Amino acid sequence: MDAQQLIEQSEDIFKVLTEESTQGISVADLDGNYIYVNPAFCQMMGYSEQELLQLTVFNMKAPKQDHSSFDKTKNSKEKQAVQVNLQRKDGSIFPSEVIGKKINYKGELCVLGTVQDISDRIATHQALAESEYRYHSAMQVANDGIWDWNIKTGVVRFDERYFTMAGYEKDGFAYTLVEWQKRVHPDDLHITNKAMQQYLDGKANSYDVEFRFLRKDQSYMWIRSRGKVIERDEDNQPKRFIGTHSDISVQKQHEEKILHQAHFDSLTYLPNRFLSLDRLKHSCQEANRKNELVALLFLDLDDFKKINDTLGHETGDLLLIEAANRLRSVVRSVDTVGRLGGDEFVIILGSLSNVEEAHPIIENLLNQFREMFIIRGRELMLTASVGVAVFPNDASDASELLRNADSAMYDAKACGRNTFSYYTAQMNQCAQRRLAIEEQIHGALNRQEFSICYQAKTDLTSGEIMGAEALLRWHNPVLGNVPPDEFISVAEQTGNIIQLGQFVLKQALSQTARWHKQFNADFQIAINLSPRQFRDPMLVNFIEDSLKATGVAADKLELEITEGVLLSGHNYVEAMLTNITNLGVQLAMDDFGTGYSSLSYLRSYPFDVLKIDRSFINEITNSDKDKALINAVVSMSHALNLRVVAEGIETDEQCNYLRKLGCDYGQGYLFSKPITADAMSSLLEQSMQLAQPKN
Numbered sequence: 001m002d003a004q005q006l007i008e009q010s011e012d013i014f015k016v017l018t019e020e021s022t023q024g025i026s027v028a029d030l031d032g033n034y035i036y037v038n039p040a041f042c043q044m045m046g047y048s049e050q051e052l053l054q055l056t057v058f059n060m061k062a063p064k065q066d067h068s069s070f071d072k073t074k075n076s077k078e079k080q081a082v083q084v085n086l087q088r089k090d091g092s093i094f095p096s097e098v099i100g101k102k103i104n105y106k107g108e109l110c111v112l113g114t115v116q117d118i119s120d121r122i123a124t125h126q127a128l129a130e131s132e133y134r135y136h137s138a139m140q141v142a143n144d145g146i147w148d149w150n151i152k153t154g155v156v157r158f159d160e161r162y163f164t165m166a167g168y169e170k171d172g173f174a175y176t177l178v179e180w181q182k183r184v185h186p187d188d189l190h191i192t193n194k195a196m197q198q199y200l201d202g203k204a205n206s207y208d209v210e211f212r213f214l215r216k217d218q219s220y221m222w223i224r225s226r227g228k229v230i231e232r233d234e235d236n237q238p239k240r241f242i243g244t245h246s247d248i249s250v251q252k253q254h255e256e257k258i259l260h261q262a263h264f265d266s267l268t269y270l271p272n273r274f275l276s277l278d279r280l281k282h283s284c285q286e287a288n289r290k291n292e293l294v295a296l297l298f299l300d301l302d303d304f305k306k307i308n309d310t311l312g313h314e315t316g317d318l319l320l321i322e323a324a325n326r327l328r329s330v331v332r333s334v335d336t337v338g339r340l341g342g343d344e345f346v347i348i349l350g351s352l353s354n355v356e357e358a359h360p361i362i363e364n365l366l367n368q369f370r371e372m373f374i375i376r377g378r379e380l381m382l383t384a385s386v387g388v389a390v391f392p393n394d395a396s397d398a399s400e401l402l403r404n405a406d407s408a409m410y411d412a413k414a415c416g417r418n419t420f421s422y423y424t425a426q427m428n429q430c431a432q433r434r435l436a437i438e439e440q441i442h443g444a445l446n447r448q449e450f451s452i453c454y455q456a457k458t459d460l461t462s463g464e465i466m467g468a469e470a471l472l473r474w475h476n477p478v479l480g481n482v483p484p485d486e487f488i489s490v491a492e493q494t495g496n497i498i499q500l501g502q503f504v505l506k507q508a509l510s511q512t513a514r515w516h517k518q519f520n521a522d523f524q525i526a527i528n529l530s531p532r533q534f535r536d537p538m539l540v541n542f543i544e545d546s547l548k549a550t551g552v553a554a555d556k557l558e559l560e561i562t563e564g565v566l567l568s569g570h571n572y573v574e575a576m577l578t579n580i581t582n583l584g585v586q587l588a589m590d591d592f593g594t595g596y597s598s599l600s601y602l603r604s605y606p607f608d609v610l611k612i613d614r615s616f617i618n619e620i621t622n623s624d625k626d627k628a629l630i631n632a633v634v635s636m637s638h639a640l641n642l643r644v645v646a647e648g649i650e651t652d653e654q655c656n657y658l659r660k661l662g663c664d665y666g667q668g669y670l671f672s673k674p675i676t677a678d679a680m681s682s683l684l685e686q687s688m689q690l691a692q693p694k695n
């Protein structure tokens with residue numbers, strides 16, 4: 001093959017290769033005039049081959065582009081690569097990478113150019129740069145610090161943010177894992193290391209852990225650390241581990257606050273019912289394991305409700321806070337004092353080897369309540385009743401233990417308050433009976449299980465029956481005869497007392513109307529009113545309507561109330577008492593001597609009668625103290641224009657003493673027990689016959 005043939009052949013090869021190439025290829029003479037362009041270049045620039053062959057490489061460049069590269073290429077043996085913006089025929093501009101090389105083309109020195117549209121590459125770079133920028137901005141805004149740990153070298157790099165968030169300066173900060181670990185709170189280090197190891201070992205899908213981290217000022221901040229292995233070695237072992245530290249202290253504070261609110265009482269800061277019972281459960285489980293005992297003390301403040309009602313809720317709250325502080329001060333550090341709600345507290349004494357160990361703590365506890373409470377400069381006496389039940393002796397689990405300690409507390413209250421009672425199985429029976437009463441009282445009135453008894457009231461001077469007290473009786477097929485001392489408090493609690501009270505009033509007034517016609521028009525009927533009935537806005541209307549319906553004169557009705565009604569201090573009580581007396585109905589203060597026995601009540605409210613409680617009458621002939629007291633009460637009552645009734649007279653001796661003292665009326669087994677209406681009718685008949693002059 002001669003030289004010409006060789007040239008032609010190489011031209012053919014060049015043409016075939018360039019025609020098929022997807023890259024733009026051109027050949028220009030040393031002045032820049034195109035002498036060859038391939039189809040890809042034509043397409044790239046938007047010109048036809050003929051058009052391009054009329055143009056120069058300089059015509060392809062976008063305005064303001066550097067033209068020196070062409071000269072550099074033609075003067076150099078090396079290929080030259082430049083990035084330059086080219087302009088298509090339609091005026092649009094695109095970035096390109098042009099590689100120029102001086103070549104021999106068809107016997108002449110020319111410049112071969114390969115052109116590549118790099119719009120996509122540039123766009124990708126830009127997107128990457130933008131995303132990095134966004135990432136860094138986000139990190140800064142998010143307050144996150146970045147760490148980058150080379151597991152192989154052990155070096156950890158931290159970004160600027162990492163230092164500032166914990167108050168450190170970059171200098172003097174050791175860039176190792178060990179140094180980082182020194183700053184993790186000792187209590188959190190184990191879980192942090194474990195989370196990291198599990199992730200690196202492939203046992204966990206992600207590394208995400210929260211821990212406390214030491215700030216430069218020695219306080220701890222809460223950190224959430226998340227990370228990802230981004231590089232592995234040939235053995236697929238983690239090589240580079242990067243992640244972020246986020247400051248979650250504020251979030252943690254909120255979480256802790258919410259958690260605290262869910263577990264602690266907001267007034268006294270003691271564990272609430274939920275947490276107390278949870279701790280009790282754990283104490284019982286531990287006692288089971290260790291063969292130990294747990295004593296549960298159920299404490300209820302005596303008469304707290306009265307104090308709350310009389311002195312206001314704010315004083316009540318301060319009193320509860322002070323009571324809680326006193327309770328805290330007597331227990332051991334391992335014990336729990338919790339508030340179940342209202343004025344009920346529990347004290348969990350765990351790890352006891354015998355019951356006696358609880359005794360000094362209980363004594364101490366009650367002693368705390370023997371000292372006056374000083375609230376807003378006012379001295380208040382507050383006592384407590386404590387029920388004690390022991391696990392596992394008295395109960396097989398925490399909830400039974402709580403129930404039994406509660407029953408024991410009721411017993412302590414019944415024993416005169418300010419004392420404690422250990423749980424006995426019998427108490428459980430009492431609690432069960434109370435439950436049964438609650439169950440049975442529902443609907444009992446409709447089932448006609450209630451009736452009324454009457455106990456005569458005698459004029460101590462004339463010996464005549466001047467009236468009677470109506471006393472409610474309940475016979476239930478399941479429970480038998482239930483005494484009022486048992487069911488009245490339940491009826492008060494359940495609200496049944498409203499209907500029961502109306503029943504007594506109606507029945508007793510109808511019966512009185514009959515006795516008025518039959519025997520004595522002056523006969524007076526006394527009826528008990530419970531505190532709860534005063535909350536019934538219809539009470540006064542009901543009394544008025546019942547008097548009208550039966551025709552009984554208002555002054556023949558006497559309503560007996562206890563101090564409990566007055567202690568609440570509510571305005572509506574005073575208004576109601578005034579309305580009742582405005583009807584002409586008589587008011588009696590019942591059970592005088594058992595509660596506060598406040599004389600001021602007798603002056604402030606429109607009472608007509610005072611009833612001395614039978615507990616004083618019992619001892620009247622033996623105790624000089626009781627004698628002196630009754631003496632004073634009778635004189636004082638007369639001075640206040642009140643008539644006096646002595647309750648529970650059982651002996652002639654008591655009766656004679658009271659008569660001599662000038663006590664007006666008497667009531668008690670000596671004269672008559674509470675009896676049915678029919679029996680009362682017979683008694684009245686007898687009494688009338690006795691009073692009639694014998695012929």
Ligand SMILES: Nc1nc2c(ncn2[C@@H]2O[C@@H]3COP(=O)(O)O[C@H]4[C@@H](O)[C@H](n5cnc6c(=O)[nH]c(N)nc65)O[C@@H]4COP(=O)(O)O[C@H]3[C@H]2O)c(=O)[nH]1
Pocket residue numbers: 455470471472483484485488501504528529530560590591614647648649650667668669670674
């Ligand atoms: N040991 C002894 N006891 C005597 C003697 N004389 C009377 N009693 C008892 O003393 C209680 C007097 O009634 P209370 O102080 O009003 O005390 C009453 C009253 O507070 C309440 N109660 C009874 N009936 C009603 C009622 O209809 N409504 C309301 N709200 N309470 C009632 O239940 C309490 C107890 O009533 P009862 O069991 O009927 O008990 C009665 C009566 O049976 C005596 O000489 N010796």
